[in-house]
Amino acid sequence: MSAYDTKTIEPKWQKAWDEAGTFVATKEGGKPKYYVLEMFPYPSGRIHIGHVRNYTMGDVIARYKLSTGHNVLHPMGFDAFGMPAENAAMAIGGHPKTWTYENIDTMVAQMKPLGFGLDWSRMFATCDPEYYGQQQSMFIDFLEKGLVYRKNATVNWDPVDMTVLANEQVIDGKGWRSGAEVVRRELTQWFFKISDFSEELLDAIDGLDNWPAKVKLMQSNWIGKSRGLQFSFEGTDGCQAIEVYTTRPDTLMGASFVGISPDHPIAKELAETNPDVAAFRAEVAKGGTTAEALDKAEKLGLDTGLKVKHPLNPDWVLPVWIANFILMDYGTGAIFGCPAHDQRDLDFCRKYALPVIDTFLAPENPMPVRDEAFVPPKTEKVRWLNHFAGLDLATGDEAIDATIDFAEKAGWGKGVTNYRLRDWGLSRQRYWGCPIPVIHCDDCGVVPEKKENLPVELPEDVTFDVPGNPLDRHPTWRDCACPSCGKPAKRETDTMDTFVDSSWYFARFTAPRATTPTSMEDAEYWMNVDQYIGGIEHAILHLLYSRFFARAMHICGHLPASAIEPFDALFTQGMVTHAIYVTRDENDRPVYHFPEDVEVHESGARLGATGQEVEIIPSAKMSKSKKNVVDPVAIIDQYGADTARWFVLSDSPPERDVEWTASGAEASAKHLARVHRIASEIANASDNEGNAAEDQDLMRATHKAIHDVTMGVDTFGFNAAIAKLYAFTNALQKSKASTPTKRDAAKTLAQLMAPFTPHLSEEVWSMLGGEGLIANAQWPVADESLLVEDTVTLPIQINGKRRAEISVPKDMDKAEVEKLALANDAVVKALAGGQPKKLIVVPGRIVNVVI
């Protein structure tokens, strides 16, 4: 009997699949298609155990669908542009391109031994000029269709390094390298008009039936549709009118100030002549640009001295303040503050001694507001005080509607629908990204590059010894002739956000070598992605941008109308987490360490090499930059790919995060060896006559396993499917059935395991005389008649607590069950001669006696 030797088995079957072209996607045979896609990886250097988990899930689906008669597309590529490559070039020298392609080679070499059923012939990286050239071509199409434009937007500016920083490069409001206080600065940047699609993107969420509800909810909230009132506060002498947007117009009588954003045109204008305003704007421009930073920053205001008139009473004037919590991008960049019914406004008014005016009170317990704003749900009735639209007892929602009506009729305001969703800024002042294919000409303005000159390739002769974008200081690349008039002009030196790269790769996989962005014929056949798998961290940005992009691509003729929602079903897998180990350098900046370099004891953790004490930060998503990654290569080396694949899907439900622990892989390896051993014994056993009852039992167990495992795979219950496979293996091992029945059962076991442990399954299949490759064998179908049990065990509860059980025929009628239950010892004892208050019989389920 041969041992379970993964080092010979696994390469053998990988070669067999390769030679048979098992996983090369084709459109032939008139079979239904199935497109399964896992979010493609960033080539950080080496794969980690989270990648293995993610791609194994996709592979289980891909192999299962192949065996249920589908033409399967299961591709792989790399999201290869981005900051880490430039950081590596800065830190260790070399070129981002070299670093990136070497990483890709390494990762492919690590993925191949895992035996994923991928169509490697379709692989590409987004930094391939063939890919980003097509992206540039689409950018030009988008420009023609008015889907791209330029405007000013704020960036994190490092005044020492004289460069733009990413949010993650701003630590506590300071630049990560220079340590200088970051300031917000405006630059002219490129934007996609995603906001034109707000309503459509929101509406279409309803149709995403196979998306997780939480993702749909997150996207809805992100788009943030609101209805409110837009109107102007007339200025008094010297002040222009200020247009505001409010979602609570009903509280207008509670207004105590008008607030404008520090970036509001009026604030900017004032700053030119008023040094206090200029100083205030400079002060609040410190720190990062993130919503979180702005939200958490201390609320600061400055009285401009300007006054405006209340729209309902021209004698009532309100002061105009500049406040740092008002965003220029949302609404009109100006608000009125109603402290009685908004906690932030209340804090602001208490801080700056502005009045607080109640506009409504709780019907019972009508207490005026002191230090806590009164903000009941908008569906709750409240008592209005002198409401201008004549309301007395009404809900917030009713009051808002009535107010908008009132203002529209009176002609001083109009109801407006607003969205929180902002246009997508795609400009990046960095080298390692897709160049934006436009040229700036003094005479012609912004001119797109001619399509025949695409791709606009990145120049290779660049260095990263100076901060900033090397494209900016590369005259021979930057200087060019205007495509329109031929005069000397300059190329755009901004590159695209890497989210652009990942917003259409799924479409490119359908025709990865096409000389246009997509091929309609292939897109029509393969789109949509039937099952998309990726991390919940992409719930909003990547998935929303992709939904926008598919629409934009359709408008430009690159995708059929049927593909504007590109992902039919979405599954968000949990992350593999691990503690982070960190020490501090001489400047108190964090230095991260790999788990294998750290020795963890009960008393604490130390660096293996130096014994230096290490701080342990609780588990977080595995990330190369934090070095809390586990390399699967050692596990594959020691136990084989199937063990790694089996292990990452067993135990934890796929949607949940898992904390990585090294123990447990061995147990998986033992189980697979046991399956191999059982199968070998059965393969070598001579035919015999078992007894009929044993045969019947094993057949029932087999069909139960087919049913349960199929359901598990269909519903992403991989851990549950694996538990059933354990149970079935136990049943097979203990069975006294005849050899032919056992052989059939073992072949079925191999088939059911094949999506998870394809190499072992092929081996067992061939050992037992299975025909051809198990990868191509038809998935087994459960015989319903073998699934039903004749008798069922009914638990008997007394007052909801289980006290006994009875065994009854499956279809025994209710009255009979009641009789049996009342005759049960435990029930008789509990009743003590009395009558039950209530008797509940759920046929086939449970009996509950209420006493």
Next chain:
RNA sequence: GCCCGAGUGGCGGAAUGGUAGACGCAGCGGAUUCAAAAUCCGCCGCCCAAAAGGCGUGGGGGUUCGACUCCCCCCUCGGGCACCA
């Protein structure tokens, strides 16, 4: 700060509103062995000497004959917050 999730034995976790803890790990006991590894068999939520019984799904309330599951409040942890990918 705002939006979205998750929390069940020593551990990973199972459970259409119907027997809480399937399956696996660890642990304990046994068989086999000169011995060990491997393998096989059994036990295994907590309290109680055991039985009977009681308690038990992050905490507190509620709905229900019956709640891990539904509702309300709270705690802790995780994800996202538009330039990490």
